């Protein structure tokens with residue numbers, strides 16, 4: 040049980056200059072944001088530059104049969120203009136946008152200004168345009184953490200193309216299914232990526248993926264490592280060559296506030312990953328406002344250079360979209376842009392970069408904090424962290440022990456810690472402390488952001504008030520909300536608005552304490568969270584049954600010290616297949632190759648049979664308990680078709696891969 044009595048007041052140095060400097064301020068603004076929602080969100084739209092002002096602030100319904108979400112309709116704007124051009128036009132082009140930190144320290148670090156970004160994005164936009172990419176076309180981006188990834192997203196936004204970033208750690212088949220689903224005919228990649236000193240063959244992965252995607256016309260390749268690649272004449276194009284013949288200037292396409300900005304695939308409890316769609320106006324307002332207030336980000340400080348923000352996420356995830364590319368850039372932020380990993384060349388890397396660039400706000404995942412905590416305090420102490428003001432976490436529940444280490448060791452007890460709960464579907468922060476106002480509690484995401492109305496429901500949909508534990512839903516729309524699933528609105532409605540009609544269902548469980556603070560307890564559906572990466576048990580199971588030796592598979596999450604959750608796999612083999620350690624290894628490699636390294640099973644148990652109800656449903660609750668090594672908590676097994684399988688599964692539980 041987390042200790043709710045431990046309350047940490049906001050850091051005095053943060054509070055002294057904060058945009059929201061007290062709980063009274065937070066509460067007054069929060070009240071206004073929900074009671075006078077139109078006025079509040081009309082005012083916030085003023086953060087952006089609009090070509091044409093909007094006519095209606097909000098028009099939405101969560102009611103069955105009529106689920107629709109629209110913000111700022113009638114408004115015309117361009118996301119790239121807001122993130123780049125307007126800073127240059129206002130004479131701020133010389134401001135640093137990115138402090139690029141390469142995988143290996145010193146191997147190509149550089150400073151990139153907003154004017155540099157402006158020039159690169161226009162060239163890239165023209166390279167796309169010269170090859171027929173225009174408004175509404177889908178462009179798949181499969182790039183490592185290099186500035187070109189941001190340029191590619193911004194270039195698409197500039198010309199009104201819808202981008203779909205696929206995390207560069209995904210396998211060729213995962214990439215292929217994401218290209219197919221949104222019917223994209225243009226891919227942007229690099230020769231290779233770098234990771235902890237190794238090279239990742241990205242272009243080769245694209246080549247493999249495209250064997251199943253004949254519709255792709257062009258592959259635009261960034262020359263990054265200079266490694267050898269295979270070449271398909273006519274289809275493949277080097278970016279450095281194409282940009283030589285591209286015009287320098289590219290105008291911004293005027294986009295409707297509700298025109299799609301991007302599609303991002305994310306896992307659910309069933310089926311293949313969903314293409315979550317975010318649109319332009321509301322998403323830009325939401326990401327820029329949450330970035331500024333949650334991190335208390337000040338672009339200028341008394342006329343001098345302002346804060347240096349660092350989000351360690353990959354642009355392949357929503358966190359990289361919202362808190363590297365859009366939110367911070369719309370705010371004209373200076374950011375560290377990091378190609379590397381937390382423990383390469385050693386566990387001191389993060390803090391060396393913090394010292395080198397005098398980072399003020401640092402945003403990472405609990406899994407990274409736990410991995411570094413396991414290496415002890417010394418690698419942290421080696422570097423000067425006195426520039427830090429706000430420390431953020433995202434992606435999964437943070438255990439209080441890791442929270443305290445982050446606060447005390449990394450932050451020297453003098454920084455605010457913001458535990459931000461949100462999702463791909465929410466576009467940006469939903470529950471989070473504001474660092475100059477909210478008393479923090481280790482393990483709690485505390486309070487709703489402005490405009491967010493969370494509710495806790497019982498499993499049968501009854502609203503629970505006061506202190507309560509149950510399912511987390513959101514009662515009204517907010518500007519950053521996903522609008523639909525790409526070309527599958529029914530799936531959007533079924534996934535999020537059917538279990539509890541009239542509410543957005545998050546898929547998370549939570550508890551609200553006596554102070555009104557929220558504690559996320561984790562997913563209540565069949566979605567795993569491995570090192571902060573979302574994965575459907577169904578996806579891993581589908582990968583397993585593709586293997587010829589596997590007849591049936593069931594996958595559950597089990598507690599894991601570093602990753603938060605580990606992947607525990609039960610497989611039933613086909614007649615004649617031998618249950619050997621070699622097969623176990625082969626199945627792990629098979630899942631890794633099918634989905635990507637993040638999906639590699641931690642434990643593989645061969646099961647003569649799986650516990651099923653008489654109607655044939657696998658009882659995961661029981662498998663979870665066996666995986667957790669809690670055979671005394673199996674609960675009611677009387678509905679099982681064959682109760683004997685359980686005893687044999689308990690006996691053969693795996694505690695190693």
Ligand code: 6R9
Pocket residue numbers: 305356357358432433434435436437458459460461462463464484545546547559561562568571572573
């Ligand atoms: C931004 C992001 C969303 C799921 C979400 C929840 C978990 C994220 C959390 C957290 C506890 C936090 N989650 N932040 N759980 N505390 N601060 O991670 O999006 O990849 O879509 O994952 O992650 O379970 O439902 P996404």
